[in-house]
Amino acid sequence: xxxxxxxxxxxxxxxxxxxxxxxxxxxxxxxxxxxxxxxxxxxxxxxxxxxxxxxxxxxxxxxxxxxxxxxxxxxxxxxxxxxxxxxxxxxxxxxxxxxxxxxxxxxxxxxxxxxxxxxxxxxxxxxxxxxxxxxxxxxxxxxxxxxxxxxxxxxxxxxxxxxxxxxxxxxxxxxxxxxxxxxxxxxxxxxxxxxxxxxxxxxxxxxxxxxxxxxxxxxxxxxxxxxxxxxxxxxxxxxxxxxxxxxxxxxxxxxxxxxxxxxxxxxxxxxxxxxxxxxxxxxxxxxxxxxxxxxxxxxxxxx
Amino acid sequence: xxxxxxxxxxxxxxxxxxxxxxxxxxxxxxxxxxxxxxxxxxxxxxxxxxxxxxxxxxxxxxxxxxxxxxxxxxxxxxxxxxxxxxxxxxxxxxxxxxxxxxxxxxxxxxxxxxxxxxxxxxxxxxxxxxxxxxxxxxxxxxxxxxxxxxxxxxxxxxxxxxxxxxxxxxxxxxxxxxxxxxxxxxxxxxxxxx
Numbered sequence: 121x122x123x124x125x126x127x128x129x130x131x132x133x134x135x136x137x138x139x140x141x142x143x144x145x146x147x148x149x150x151x152x153x154x155x156x157x158x159x160x161x162x163x164x165x166x167x168x169x170x171x172x173x174x175x176x177x178x179x180x181x182x183x184x185x186x187x188x189x190x191x192x193x194x195x196x197x198x199x200x201x202x203x204x205x206x207x208x209x210x211x212x213x214x215x216x217x218x219x220x221x222x223x224x225x226x227x228x229x230x231x232x233x234x235x236x237x238x239x240x241x242x243x244x245x246x247x248x249x250x251x252x253x254x255x256x257x258x259x260x261x262x263x264x265x266x267x268x269x270x271x272x273x274x275x276x277x278x279x280x281x282x283x284x285x286x287x288x289x290x291x292x293x294x295x296x297x298x299x300x301x302x303x304x305x306x307x308x309x310x311x312x313x314x315x316x317x318x319x320x321x322x323x324x325x326x327x328x329x330x331x332x333x334x335x336x337x338x339x340x341x342x343x344x345x346x347x348x349x350x351x352x353x354x355x356x357x358x359x360x361x362x363x364x365x366x367x368x369x370x371x372x373x374x375x376x377x378x379x380x381x382x383x384x385x386x387x388x389x390x391x392x393x394x395x396x397x398x399x400x401x402x403x404x405x406x407x408x409x410x411x412x413x414x415x416x417x418x419x420x421x422x423x
Numbered sequence: 424x425x426x427x428x429x430x431x432x433x434x435x436x437x438x439x440x441x442x443x444x445x446x447x448x449x450x451x452x453x454x455x456x457x458x459x460x461x462x463x464x465x466x467x468x469x470x471x472x473x474x475x476x477x478x479x480x481x482x483x484x485x486x487x488x489x490x491x492x493x494x495x496x497x498x499x500x501x502x503x504x505x506x507x508x509x510x511x512x513x514x515x516x517x518x519x520x521x522x523x524x525x526x527x528x529x530x531x532x533x534x535x536x537x538x539x540x541x542x543x544x545x546x547x548x549x550x551x552x553x554x555x556x557x558x559x560x561x562x563x564x565x566x567x568x569x570x571x572x573x574x575x576x577x578x579x580x581x582x583x584x585x586x587x588x589x590x591x592x593x594x595x596x597x598x599x600x601x602x603x604x605x606x607x608x609x610x611x612x613x614x615x616x617x
Contacts, residue, residue: 130547130582130583131547131548131549131550131558131582132547132548133545133546133547134545134546134547135542135543135544135545136542137545137546139546139562139603139604140544140545140546140562140563140564143439143544143562143564143600143603144541144544144564144565146439146442146473146603147438147439147473147474147475147506147507147564147565148474148475149437149438149439149440149441149474150435150436150437150438150440150474151437151438151474151475151478166477166520169477169478169481169482170478171437171474171475171478172475206477206518206519206520206535206536207475207477207478208475208541208565225542228539228540228542229540230540230541230542230565231541253542254541254542255541383478383481383482384482384485387436387437387458387482387486388458388486391458
């Protein structure tokens with residue numbers, strides 16, 4: 121018990137490092153991030169066990185319905201949600217709209233989603249995410265897209281899925297594509313990895329790194345179409361490390377109960393008996409949309 | 424860290440379980456993910472990982488893990504809690520949710536998100552009392568801090584004069600994330616009983 125802390129001057133602190141940014145993403149693993157549009161919804165989400173909330177003005181299903189240009193939310197609205205909960209708060213900036221991202225950082229948002237759910241602001245350039253202290257999450261439909269976003273500084277990748285549809289098929293397609301190619305690169309030899317980098321239009325060092333580790337250098341979450349506990353279990357079993365639920369909770373009949381059930385399902389995703397228990401009597405899920413009949417495919421935004 | 428094959432339970436309802444499991448494996452012990460009470464049987468040491476403490480607390484209740492964990496923590500086996508894990512092990516939590524209830528275990532009062540929001544999260548090299556090999560690379564992510572350490576608690580490291588690494592008996596709590604750096608000294612010492 122002779123151990124006493126040394127009283128040295130306070131050490132230097134480094135903020136916004138890669139480790140600190142990716143670290144927050146790691147802490148959210150195994151959790152559910154929920155879209156909320158009001159402080160009251162944010163509290164319902166926190167009560168239900170959300171690991172973070174995504175503050176936005178309209179959930180994707182409404183953005184899809186309303187049409188027009190979708191932009192960053194009103195700061196007052198984001199601040200209202202920040203004040204309502206103790207868990208991390210995320211918010212969306214348009215693809216390429218670094219000024220919106222700068223504002224979100226200035227507001228103290230914990231994670232910025234450079235999101236295809238909003239209308240892109242730049243048709244060629246995503247945001248230079250290394251320039252920020254706040255971490256970013258970006259959507260991807262395939263491994264090449266994921267690695268390009270990581271090269272730009274993204275600290276988390278999520279499948280794009282097809283937001284606002286309540287239809288899991290696109291998220292499954294994107295996860296299978298990303299994880300399938302990760303597995304293939306894991307068994308590729310050095311010469312084949314050069315070719316993978318070329319085909320994926322991705323930086324070679326990242327391809328070599330995933331070849332060694334067998335996984336992305338940042339966490340891979342699932343978004344875009346999760347509406348039920350079973351959907352959460354499906355994508356977690358496929359290899360997602362956490363889930364985003366957008367319209368699926370607050371467009372359903374009983375949001376609090378459904379939110380809680382999806383949280384349980386994300387933890388116990390391998391246990392069908394628990395899935396049955398939490399899925400019983402949840403009421404109506406959000407109305408779903410057939411992907412083939414959509415006018416706008418959000419997943420096609422970004423490159 | 425003792426005999427190979429020693430089982431270290433990692434509470435796996437949410438959070439950065441994989442990093443802890445990797446640290447445990449690299450130290451030659453066997454990581455066991457704990458999602459149900461049954462998984463606790465036969466564990467020689469216990470880790471409560473980083474993550475979101477409000478979420479973890481709720482999931483401990485629904486999984487029926489709270490009482491078995493209180494019992495395991497009180498049994499005297501080595502226990503390490505990092506960040507959210509420290510909050511869960513603390514006797515008292517400030518700035519938590521009203522219904523947030525911990526496992527007790529260590530006589531400290533912790534404040535959640537004491538260093539600010541994510542943009543204020545940081546890395547710093549810490550001097551740790553009794554730890555050989557130089558300062559420890561500590562990663563603080565929306566980190567808590569110890570506001571009060573009881574008389575039986577050893578403060579092993581401080582930042583700005585506030586305790587960030589504490590130990591009482593077999594229980595060690597860190598406000599930071601030793602699992603994120605690849606430096607396993609704190610795992611080795613805390614799970615080996617210092």
